[in-house]
Amino acid sequence: MADHVKSIREPLVHGNKNLKTITDDVVGIMDKKPTGLWWVGFFIALSALALGIVAVSYQIMTGIGTWGLNKTVGWAFDITNFVFWVGIGHAGTLISAILFLFRQKWRTSINRSAEAMTIFAVMCAGMFPIIHMGRPWMAYWMFPYPNTRGPLWVNFRSPLAWDVFAILTYLIISAVFWYIGMIPDLATVRDRAKTRIKKAVFGFLSFGWSGSFKTWHRYETVYGLLAGLAAPLVVSVHTIVSFDFATSAIPGWHTTTFPPYFVAGAVFSGFAMVLTLLIIARKAMRLEEYITVKHIENMTKVIILTGGIVTLSYATEFFMAWYSGNGYEQFVFLNRAMGPFAWAYWIMVGCNLITPQFFWFKKIRTNMLMVFILSIFINIGMWFERFVIIVTSLHRDFLPSSWVMYKPSYVEIATLIGSFGLFFTLFMLFIRFMPIISIGEVKSVLQYKGRSGGQK
Amino acid sequence: MKIYFVVSFDNEYDLVGATQDFRNNGFNILDAYTPYAVHGLDKAMGLKPSRLSKICFGFAFIGLTIGLYGQYWISAVNWPINIGGKPWNSMPGFLPIAFETTVLFAGLGTVFTLLWRTGILPGRKPKVYAPAVTDDVFALVITEETNTFDSEKAENISTKYHSIEWHEKLESE
Numbered sequence: 001m002a003d004h005v006k007s008i009r010e011p012l013v014h015g016n017k018n019l020k021t022i023t024d025d026v027v028g029i030m031d032k033k034p035t036g037l038w039w040v041g042f043f044i045a046l047s048a049l050a051l052g053i054v055a056v057s058y059q060i061m062t063g064i065g066t067w068g069l070n071k072t073v074g075w076a077f078d079i080t081n082f083v084f085w086v087g088i089g090h091a092g093t094l095i096s097a098i099l100f101l102f103r104q105k106w107r108t109s110i111n112r113s114a115e116a117m118t119i120f121a122v123m124c125a126g127m128f129p130i131i132h133m134g135r136p137w138m139a140y141w142m143f144p145y146p147n148t149r150g151p152l153w154v155n156f157r158s159p160l161a162w163d164v165f166a167i168l169t170y171l172i173i174s175a176v177f178w179y180i181g182m183i184p185d186l187a188t189v190r191d192r193a194k195t196r197i198k199k200a201v202f203g204f205l206s207f208g209w210s211g212s213f214k215t216w217h218r219y220e221t222v223y224g225l226l227a228g229l230a231a232p233l234v235v236s237v238h239t240i241v242s243f244d245f246a247t248s249a250i251p252g253w254h255t256t257t258f259p260p261y262f263v264a265g266a267v268f269s270g271f272a273m274v275l276t277l278l279i280i281a282r283k284a285m286r287l288e289e290y291i292t293v294k295h296i297e298n299m300t301k302v303i304i305l306t307g308g309i310v311t312l313s314y315a316t317e318f319f320m321a322w323y324s325g326n327g328y329e330q331f332v333f334l335n336r337a338m339g340p341f342a343w344a345y346w347i348m349v350g351c352n353l354i355t356p357q358f359f360w361f362k363k364i365r366t367n368m369l370m371v372f373i374l375s376i377f378i379n380i381g382m383w384f385e386r387f388v389i390i391v392t393s394l395h396r397d398f399l400p401s402s403w404v405m406y407k408p409s410y411v412e413i414a415t416l417i418g419s420f421g422l423f424f425t426l427f428m429l430f431i432r433f434m435p436i437i438s439i440g441e442v443k444s445v446l447q448y449k450g451r452s453g454g455q456k
Numbered sequence: 457m458k459i460y461f462v463v464s465f466d467n468e469y470d471l472v473g474a475t476q477d478f479r480n481n482g483f484n485i486l487d488a489y490t491p492y493a494v495h496g497l498d499k500a501m502g503l504k505p506s507r508l509s510k511i512c513f514g515f516a517f518i519g520l521t522i523g524l525y526g527q528y529w530i531s532a533v534n535w536p537i538n539i540g541g542k543p544w545n546s547m548p549g550f551l552p553i554a555f556e557t558t559v560l561f562a563g564l565g566t567v568f569t570l571l572w573r574t575g576i577l578p579g580r581k582p583k584v585y586a587p588a589v590t591d592d593v594f595a596l597v598i599t600e601e602t603n604t605f606d607s608e609k610a611e612n613i614s615t616k617y618h619s620i621e622w623h624e625k626l627e628s629e
Binding site: 019 | 488489490491492493495498501503508509512526527530531534535537539540542546549550552555556557559560562563564566571573574575576577578579580583584587588589590
């Protein structure tokens with residue numbers, strides 16, 4: 001029976017799985033007690049979150065004067081974090097939507113967790129502009145609704161208004177895509193549940209999914225449509241984020257290469273974060289047979305590609321500054337590389353240009369510890385990329401008498417740590433209480449799609 | 457009186473083969489229950505391609521219209537404000553938001569249509585014909601009037617495709 005379906009390709013999951021063992025393995029995680037590594041990770045994340053809650057409460061009560069901003073540098077740490085987190089989210093949509101459209105079957109083991117990561121990252125990102133408003137309880141003023149203030153409508157010509165729509169649409173569509181993808185697996189959990197509470201909770205969450213093929217048939221259509229919608233959406237989101245800078249007339253920001261540069265950078269940083277998370281998750285949840293070394297290797301290859309695009313963008317910026325003959329532009333770029341923030345610039349170059357080059361070697365790509373360390377370097381480098389773009393373009397403006405330095409206050413640093421806390425706390429809870437691997441999709445890419453796993 | 461003939465398989469190939477065979481023999485297939493979306497089963501069951509892609513286009517069009525016209529009406533008709541000397545109808549600047557509303561309407565509209573059409577809604581109870589279909593069993597449900605149902609033929613086809621279990625259920629509706 002199994003002969004005619006044997007493929008020459010390497011299996012996508014290891015350990016000679018069949019349908020039953022996949023269910024047991026993935027749902028089993030949710031029944032078992034978590035590992036010690038999970039508790040350690042969760043506790044660290046929760047502590048960071050607590051610090052963040054204190055910091056955010058303090059700055060909302062006192063005002064954003066608690067930040068290190070000044071007259072010259074009006075955007076710095078906060079917007080850096082915002083762009084950083086939005087970028088992180090992009091890898092999830094790339095894996096779940098774009099790789100789906102390209103029929104990359106290896107995505108099935110990692111798409112669920114990558115999508116969850118997207119949602120959590122966008123939540124972290126959304127937090128920063130809301131705090132930046134200073135009066136976050138007025139946040140609903142961003143929505144265009146008939147009001148008694150004129151009506152005072154939103155200025156639709158502003159890229160900041162575009163951001164509101166882009167980020168919210170992205171959050172909603174990603175969440176819907178993620179949840180719709182999870183319904184069949186929630187039904188699997190429901191049907192295996194032993195306790196009454198679990199039966200009731202998952203019975204509610206799984207929307208009465210029965211496995212009916214007539215439903216599957218429509219479901220597959222919708223899944224494809226959502227993937228097709230999410231793919232251009234993800235490109236539009238970071239394009240619009242880059243418009244925040246590109247549509248201004250500040251040297252160093254005012255450039256047409258920003259949209260592709262930002263999108264490539266987002267995918268680059270996002271994949272680094274997926275690697276960081278999945279290397280922890282596969283270890284903490286013992287998922288080495290599902291998230292295989294092959295998966296990690298494939299992702300490092302995406303990093304080589306997008307890292308190359310980022311490198312090209314850095315070079316293009318410098319070339320254009322020189323070639324344009326614009327003195328202000330030339331000054332900004334020389335100031336980046338040799339001015340007082342040169343250290344930040346060279347951290348960025350070191351982490352983003354040199355780190356991906358290690359992934360050309362198979363020995364390093366298949367060494368999980370090395371990949372983990374290198375992925376963290378890329379995360380750091382991409383955070384500094386946004387910091388360099390924002391702060392170095394502002395701190396020495398057109399009038400030398402207003403030149404200043406920027407130093408983040410401890411409140412800003414605590415908020416950044418808090419956002420990592422929020423992100424990792426949500427992720428840790430997710431891998432503990434939800435099916436972290438897309439059970440149905442992994443089943444559909446098995447080599448022998450039967451009960452006995454090819455032993456028949 | 458209606459009869460429900462429920463037959464289970466342990467892999468997708470037998471299910472697709474049996475479905476095709478049942479249909480060729482004139483049996484009326486109610487539905488199949490599978491742990492994942494089996495490819496080729498839609499053809500075997502004779503399902504037509506879903507019309508949801510047209511629905512999606514319709515919602516996208518509504519989203520685009522609302523996005524473009526809404527921004528135009530607010531910025532140029534209801535309360536025009538001079539911002540940097542830009543024209544009241546700054547159509548190129550309205551495109552990013554119009555794109556986002558297009559995607560938002562298309563995505564949510566399609567998903568809500570799917571939920572409404574398939575009856576997958578919070579709090580619903582699933583209709584279960586065979587156990588473990590969300591785990592590792594592939595079940596096919598055939599329904600006929602009791603007097604026209606050829607149970608011997610159905611059992612023959614089931615055996616031919618290595619069925620692991622079958623049973624008949626009577627239901628008066």
